[in-house]
Amino acid sequence: MPHQQPTADTPDFSGLWVALVTPFRDGAVDHTALAALVRRLAGDGVTGFVPCGSTGEAAALDETEQLAVLDTVLTAARGLPVVMGMSGYHLGKATAWARKLSERPLAGLLASAPHYVRPSQAGVLEWFGAIADASTVPVLVYDIPYRTGVTIARDTMLALAEHPRIRGIKDCGGDMAKTRAVIADGRLQVLTGEDHQIFATMAEGGVGAIAASGHVQTKRLVRLVRLLAENRLAEARAEWQPLQPLLEMLFAEPNPGPLKALLAHAGELRDELRSPMTRASDGLRERLVALDARLSRP
Ligand SMILES: O=C(O)C1=N[C@H](C(=O)O)C[C@H](O)C1
Numbered sequence: 001m002p003h004q005q006p007t008a009d010t011p012d013f014s015g016l017w018v019a020l021v022t023p024f025r026d027g028a029v030d031h032t033a034l035a036a037l038v039r040r041l042a043g044d045g046v047t048g049f050v051p052c053g054s055t056g057e058a059a060a061l062d063e064t065e066q067l068a069v070l071d072t073v074l075t076a077a078r079g080l081p082v083v084m085g086m087s088g089y090h091l092g093k094a095t096a097w098a099r100k101l102s103e104r105p106l107a108g109l110l111a112s113a114p115h116y117v118r119p120s121q122a123g124v125l126e127w128f129g130a131i132a133d134a135s136t137v138p139v140l141v142y143d144i145p146y147r148t149g150v151t152i153a154r155d156t157m158l159a160l161a162e163h164p165r166i167r168g169i170k171d172c173g174g175d176m177a178k179t180r181a182v183i184a185d186g187r188l189q190v191l192t193g194e195d196h197q198i199f200a201t202m203a204e205g206g207v208g209a210i211a212a213s214g215h216v217q218t219k220r221l222v223r224l225v226r227l228l229a230e231n232r233l234a235e236a237r238a239e240w241q242p243l244q245p246l247l248e249m250l251f252a253e254p255n256p257g258p259l260k261a262l263l264a265h266a267g268e269l270r271d272e273l274r275s276p277m278t279r280a281s282d283g284l285r286e287r288l289v290a291l292d293a294r295l296s297r298p
Contacts (some may be wrong), residue, residue, distance in 0.1 A: 011107065011138055013168050013189045014207035015047025016225040017083065018214035019055040021256045022069055023269035029065055031072045033269040037215070038076035040268070044218035046080070047208065047225075049073050050110055053085035054147060055212040055256045060274035063097070070104060081107030083140060083210075087148075089114040091127060095134035102136040109135050110170055110210070112142035113150035121156045132165040139165050144172040144193065154178040161187035170210045171201065180204060195247045199240045202228035213250050216262055217243060217295055246295060249288050253280050261285040262292055 018041050023033035038049060051073045052058035052066050061069065074082055084101050086109055088094045098109055111131050113124055132139045141160055145151045152160075157178065160166050168189035171179050183190050183205040192201035195213040202208065202225070214221050220239055227236035250258045257273060261280040264271035265288075271279050280288070 011167060012207075013083075013108070013138075013140065013191060014229065016208055016214055016222050017048045017050050017191065017210040018046050018218075019053045019085075019193075019210050019212045020049055020051045020073065021212070021215065021260055021263065021269070022051070022056045022058075022061065023260075023263075024272040024274065025270050026272075027274075029061070029069060030269060031068070034069065034072050035076040037263070037268055038073055039078075041215065041218055042077060042080050045222040046214055046218060048081035048083065048107060049077055050083045050085055050210050053110065053142075053210070054144075055259070056085060057256065057274055057277055058085055058087070060277070070101070074104065083108040083110050085110045085112075085142070086131075087112040087115060087142075089117045091130055094127070095130050098131045098134040098139075099136075102134075106137045108138040108140055108167065110140045110142050112144055113148045113152060115148040115150070118149050121153050124150060124152055124156050125159060128160050128166065129163060132163045135165055137165075138167040139163075140168045140170055140191070141166060141188075142170045142172070142193065144170075145174065146172070154181050157182055157188070158185055161185060168207075171197075171206070176200075176204075179206070195250070196244075198224065199228065199236065203233065212255055212259055213243075213247055215259055216250075216292060217246060220295070242295060246288075246291055249284065249291060253284055254278070258284055258288055262288050265289045265292075 023030040051069050070084055084106055114127050143152050170191050170193040172193040182188050190206040192198055192206055192209045195211045198209045224236055224239040257280040261271050263269050
């Protein structure tokens with residue numbers, strides 16, 4: 001019996017969500033490429049979309065650009081759910097932003113801990129509590145200490161589950177014992193945010209993934225997540241193992257450089273990032289393209 005059962009008041013976040021890149025063309029957001037990408041991914045069977053996460057280079061987008069990205073995604077998603085990424089370290093700005101974003105038809109907000117300031121666990125509780133109070137849509141806690149500098153302790157995570165609007169986590173916490181405790185507790189749905197952890201987290205009872213890698217080999221990843229949800233482990237392993245070198249290469253240089261290189265090779269966007277994020281090296285691009293072509297052969 002899986003632990004995390006959606007009910008009428010707990011929306012279901014299970015499945016494969018794509019942490020979207022933001023395409024650029026000559027320095028500006030390329031909305032045409034973004035819309036086409038979202039339509040292609042929807043056709044490939046993904047569950048939903050997460051714009052403006054770290055993969056979306058949200059830190060390099062101003063608020064007007066972020067809202068424009070969100071609106072393009074909402075339109076192109078044609079009814080598939082959208083969870084908007086948000087981060088920061090100024091609580092007043094974060095709650096105002098959560099309020100503003102909640103005016104859109106979102107499935108949820110994905111909020112990370114305040115970066116740079118390194119608050120206490122009491123401060124972490126205040127941060128997420130205030131964002132969830134301000135939001136009118138469900139909130140997923142993005143646990144990613146290697147980016148924020150903040151560890152969300154196991155007890156803090158379980159305390160956050162008491163908030164009626166905090167419904168799940170995107171788990172990049174690097175602490176499998178905490179992940180297991182949250183799964184066993186059953187109040188928060190656990191989605192892995194680490195592409196290489198999809199199999200392990202779902203086999204332990206997680207409900208899915210928010211993954212940048214979902215942009216490529218999408219149909220295989222959709223199949224993988226479905227097989228894992230159905231507990232068909234041997235078949236899932238047969239999908240999973242050939243994908244390992246690709247997942248490693250996608251994160252061999254800072255994300256989303258390698259991913260954008262591959263998508264650019266496929267003609268889906270320009271190989272362009274906003275500084276200080278940089279394009280993948282030529283060597284990695286060549287290896288990625290060759291591997292992706294091999295994986296795409298029938
Ligand atoms: O943007 C995201 O959300 C993701 N970010 C991770 C990262 O920090 O690089 C990777 C993950 O696949 C999705």
